[in-house]
Amino acid sequence: MRKYKELLFQNIFFFSALIAVAGVFFITVFVFREGWPLWRKYGVLKMLFGPRWAPGIEGEGVAFGMAPLLMGSFYVTVIAAIMAVPLGVGCAVFLAELSTHWWAKALRPAISLLAAIPSVVYGFFGLIVIVPLIRKYLGGLGFSLLAGGGILAIMILPTIISVSEDALHSVPKDYKEASLALGATHWQTIYKVLIPAAQSWIIAGIILGMGRALGETMAVILVTGNRPLLPSSPLDPGVTLTGTIGTEWAYAAGDHARSLFAVGSVLFLLNMVINSLAHVLKKRRE
Amino acid sequence: MSLFTVRTTQKFAFVFLRMTAIVTLGCLALILFYILHAGLPHISLEFILGFPKDMGRSGGIFPTIVGTIWLTAASLVVAVPIGLGAAIFLTEYTRRGRLIGVIRYFTANLAGVPSVVFGLFGLAFFVIHLGFGWSILSGALTLALMILPIIIRTAEEAFSAVPNAYREGSLALGATRWQTIQKVVFPSALPGIMTGIVLGIGRVVGETAAVFLTVGGALHLPAGIMDPCRPMTLHLYLLAAEGISLSRANATAAVLVLGIFIINTVANLLLNYFPGNKDTERQKRGGKERIKS
DSSP: OHHHHHHHHHHHHHHHHHHHHHHHHHHHHHHHHHHHHHHHHHOHHHHHHOSOEETTOOGGGOEEOOHHHHHHHHHHHHHHHHHHHHHHHHHHHIIIIIOOHHHHHHHHHHHHHHHHSOHHHHHHHIIIIIHHHHHHHTOSOSOSHHHHHHHHHHHHHHHHHHHHHHHHHHSOHHHHHHHHHTTOOHHHHIIIIIHHHHHHHHHHHHHHHHHHHHHOOHHHHTTSBOOOSOOSSTTSOBOOHHHHHHHHTTTOOTHHHHHHHHHHHHHHHHHHHHHHHHHHHHHHHO | OHHHHHHHHHHHHHHHHHHHHHHHHHHHHHHHHHHHHHHGGGOOHHHHHSOEEGGGTEEOOHHHHHHHHHHHHHHHHHHHHHHHHHHHIIIIIOSSSHHHHHHHHHHHHHHHSOHHHHHHHHIIIIIIISOOOSSHHHHHHHHHHHHHHHHHHHHHHHHHHSOHHHHHHHHHTTOOHHHHIIIIIHHHHHHHHHHHHHHHHHHHHHOOHHHHTTSBOOOSOOOSTTSOBOOHHHHHHHHHHTTSOHHHHHHHHHHHHHHHHHHHHHHHHHHHHSTTSHHHHHHHHTTOOOOOO
């Protein structure tokens, strides 16, 4: 009797563990299946690199070129990284090497709160603060890829900071002591010894942050203007892969709905590549 | 002379590093200030407990708070038992082997899937394929899948932190594996598990994209799990995106931020209060050993 009970529980736990695997499998199947007929009909390359996104039009004018969406996502992700990397890595170095107890006590909860604030609140903040600022000082509509990148920069800071800090802590203490013993200053030790030693793990953190920026929806949807045209400057309005799904799903039907699942598949694959890359980089350090 | 430049460089570098910390704190302060400053004056008991009128242009947000609570409760009911089961399997039954590697890899991958893709999946699978329609059930199942990795990871950490001597002691006394897990491992891992659950709650309360595609967004008070609903986040998005009412959006954002602040504080307290959690480990590495309670 006891033996059967043991076996029963072991199997229950085993199946619970398999649900995560099944989840990824089902997501892949259902998202890709819906978009599949469209890839077949219009061709993968034509859809990925076509310059015109007009999926809702009846008849001849319909076009499923994702280039504007890919460019939009690329712009906001890169802008976010450019702003967040110096800040995030700097803050991690500060926390790991310089901060007094008081600073750490103030910074850590702040960073965890930054990570916990809902994306839609960030988007709302961008809408009422950042968009008007850009409109006033940099011109244009204000609704722009720059606004999207700016708000994403704040959102990905916690990821970059916490991974980089872990990376810096993982460097053996001997390295630092040896460098200081050789007469190097604290700063020389930081940028010639500690940062190079933690490099690949820090890069993994940056890549993870960029993955988060790429996958974010609600924050960018409220500030980028959602215009599916090829952007020529960061001050142009634009649309991201995620934003397209968010704004169009409610009225999409037929091929249009399928095209959104196709966009979702691209997003899924890009994210998979990014996460695997970060995983490999982090493993290399360990 | 050369020593002087080295010193000056260090001085400038440290000023820069200090600035990054100040800017990070400043970003948070700015966001909190704007959201609360603009929102708090509009919050009243009528706003919290009142019903929205005219698509949310006036009135309160009570149904959206109920919607958020429904979604949170329903997704936890699904995700917590499955997550704990998975964590128990990963730590207590087998610690190595190819299967474990595969499960870990997929769990990590699940955590990286963008929330809007979860939404698309929920729409295709729960809403349409299984015929649950736009409902709390569809939304909660989608969210459950989304927070599963958080629950699994934190529970795994909590189980691994339980000293092996506890298990050996229990097994040596003749207890079975399940009895050991149930009576010995689980109670000592409970604080860590709670942390994961609170983090999961925070994620569910703050999530918008995944629920946007699955819950329907109706503004009535939901009566059951098959009803559509509109959580606070979605309400805020619709108010802001469609320009319905800036003041109501402000107030909703402030309520959300306050809610998240409370949830986050509870999670931090749990993290800092109990040994074996990640932060205590970090402090130990920094040489500031914490007295174990």
